[in-house]
Amino acid sequence: MKPSDELVAALEEAGSAQERFEIMYDTLRDRISVSDYPPGTRLSxxxxxxxxxxxxxxxxxxxxxxxxxGLLQSVxxxxxIVTDVDLDELTQVYQLRMELNELVGRLSPKHPDETTLALFEDIRKRAEALRSAPDMKIFARLNIDFFHVFVRLTDNQPLVEVSERLFYQTCRIWLKMIPMMDLAEEVAIFAGEIAAITDAVRLGDTEAAGHIRRAHLSMGFARLKGHARRHTL
Amino acid sequence: MKPSDELVAALEEAGSAQERFEIMYDTLRDRISVSDYPPGTRLSxxxxxxxxxxxxxxxxxxxxxxxxxGLLQSVxxxxxIVTDVDLDELTQVYQLRMELNELVGRLSPKHPDETTLALFEDIRKRAEALRSAPDMKIFARLNIDFFHVFVRLTDNQPLVEVSERLFYQTCRIWLKMIPMMDLAEEVAIFAGEIAAITDAVRLGDTEAAGHIRRAHLSMGFARLKGHARRHTL
DNA sequence: GTCTTTCTTGTTGTGTACAACATCGCATAA
DNA sequence: TTATGCGATGTTGTACACAACAAGAAAGAC
Structure with missing residues (x-):
């Protein structure tokens, strides 16, 4: 795909096999998640x-x-082939993700340190910047980065891993559906969610952050379904 | 390990690569889970x-x-090497499993059909039989089989997959700790849990089944911790 | 005797050649 | 024209040889 000299350099520097694996794994997962490899893409x-x-x-x-x-399928x-994401099949995943996000605030909540707080503020700034110039790919990247910051609110590592797994299964649906929706409006809503959660985090109310996230996940999915229904009619 | 002619026969019959993979994967996971390969075993x-x-x-x-x-580690x-299971590291997994088991009763609960009910009754019978002749390995097998029957109570497939993942990460801890505990007593408690959950299922109260399961998971972990503490003193 | 060094052995990681398979284009016959 | 076969091409699956590496044994120096 890319020439990407940095990538091969990093792979050559990597000492262990596991490091090389993680570089390739993260790279490929990222490319799938931001639609560098859209669903249906055939990789060689x-x-x-x-x-x-x-x-x-x-x-x-x-x-x-x-x-x-569940991101690829070899035949x-x-x-x-990069797997497709279907809204109906994702209903159950979304239901589970909603519950898990609430658990992030309830299970082993971690009082946010300075680093975490700074990361939230950084995300908030990027969200505000995105409002001035909505862009689908930057939106996707922000969504991914925000997820990783959000899960820092819990100390429960298994919960983080499970949430990550489910997140990457679903996050591509936005890239598929956004063309049918109002990007600017979605960006504005997302920025609002980030602002609200960041405020809750700054107050140290991790449980509230979890509930806000859950609520937005629920509403977001409802909007997705609504637009999908409207589009097929 | 074994000669196991059936196994190689099944592998030869298998048409697709995925079938062969699943046979090998299931076989190995099972051997690890029932301690045919105890923690620390070096596989070639x-x-x-x-x-x-x-x-x-x-x-x-x-x-x-x-x-x-998380069941193996290649070096x-x-x-x-078959990974070891540490009670302290499993605390977080157990906390998450507790919440997930409650979700099984709450998220997309499925009204149990005849087949499921029969499976529950079968497990109950096996548990009663085990009470008369406690055996560690049969106990482990029953624990695994019961898990698979229990998750039939939900229609949420992602929840089933996530639960399964976490279950197999933790279930070996019993085989490690049972020698320090009273096997007969644990079997009796487990039989009681199965009877209670089967009753709830027969009444169609899936949510109650989830709560009972959660409670027993919590108490079981508390007993494990107690015995571990007592043993190290 | 004890420590160090070197060698042997066994393991996973990697590269490569080939088998198995699906797909498309094209020629050929009806 | 249409249907059929078939072959060329590109793909993943599998087997095998070798590299990279770790650990223990054995031999030698002190």
């Missing part, structure tokens, strides 16, 4: 291996894990 | 591949996924 193991400067063997490990995550004789 | 890729009648390549996929599940030059 050989091409990817060449780009990363490795053989197919280590690359395949990353692809297999992403397949287990012999055809290729490795 | 070559030996396993030979036993399964395949090459290292397809076997490695199963091992890599199990590593991502170059050393081997593939």
């Amino acid at each position: 193991e050989e091409a990817l291996a060449a780009e990363f400067g490795v053989s197919r063997s280590p690359l395949r490990k990353a692809l297999k894990i992403l397949e287990a995550d 012999q004789g055809v290729g490795t | 890729e070559e030996a396993l591949a030979a036993e399964f009648g395949v090459s290292r390549s397809p076997l490695r996929k199963a091992l890599k996924i199990l590593e991502a599940d 170059q030059g050393v081997g593939t």
Whole structure:
């Protein structure tokens, strides 16, 4: 895909096999999540291996894990295809994500340190900037980054891992649906959510942050469904 | 490990690569979960591949996924080691599992059909039989089978998958701790839990079943912690 | 005797060649 | 024209050879 000299440099510097794996895994997951690889894209193991400067063997490990995550699907004789996201199939995932986000505020809530607080403020600023110049890809990136900051509110590591898994299964739906919706409006709503949660975090009320997040997740999904229904009619 | 002709037969019959993968994955996960491979066991890729009648390549996929599940750890030059389970590290997992089990009764509860009911009754019978002749390995197997029956109470597939993941991360702790505890007593308690949940299910009160399960998970973990503390003193 | 060094052995990680398979284009026959 | 076969091409799946590495044994120096 890209020339991306930094990437191959990082891969060469990496000492252990696990480091190399994580670089490839994170890179591929990110590309899928921001629609550099839209649903249906056919990836070639050989091409990817060449780009990363490795053989197919280590690359395949990353692809297999992403397949287990539900982001890819390998079919012999055809290729490795980026899975599609279907709103109906995602209903259950969203229901579960709602509950888990509430748990983030309730299970082992962590009093936010200075670093975390600074990260929230940074996200808030980026959201405000995005309001002035809405852009789909930047919106997607912000959504991902905000998720990672948000889960810092809990000390429960398994909860973080499970939430991350489900997040990456669903986050692409926005990139698919946004064209049918009002991007500026969604950005404004998202900025509002971030502001509200950041305020709650600054007050040290982690549980409130969880409830706000849950509420916005619920409303966001309702809007998605509404627009989908309106569009198919 | 075993000769196990049925296994290699099933692997040869399997048409697709995914079928072969699932057979190997399930087999290995089961062996780890019932302590055929106790924590610390060093598995050899070559030996396993030979036993399964395949090459290292397809076997490695199963091992890599199990590593991502947290059940194995591969170290170059050393081997593939079955991970240990530590009670303290599992505290967070248990907290999350408690909440998730409650969700099973609350999120998309499914009115149990005849098949499910029969499965519950079967488990209850096996539990009663186990009370007459307590056995650690049968106890472990029953625990696993009961889990799979219990998650039939929800229609939320992502919840089932996440619960399964966490279950297999924790279930081995019983095999590690039981020697320090009273097996007969634990079996009796487990049989009581199963009877109570089966009754709730027969009444169609799925939410109650979830709460009972949550309560027993909590008490079970408390007993584990208590015995661990008593043992280290 | 004890410590150090080197070698042997066994393991996972990686590269590569080939098998199995699906898909598309194209020629050919009806 | 249309249907059919078939072959060329590109893909993932599998097998195998070797590299990289860790650990223990054995031999040698002191």
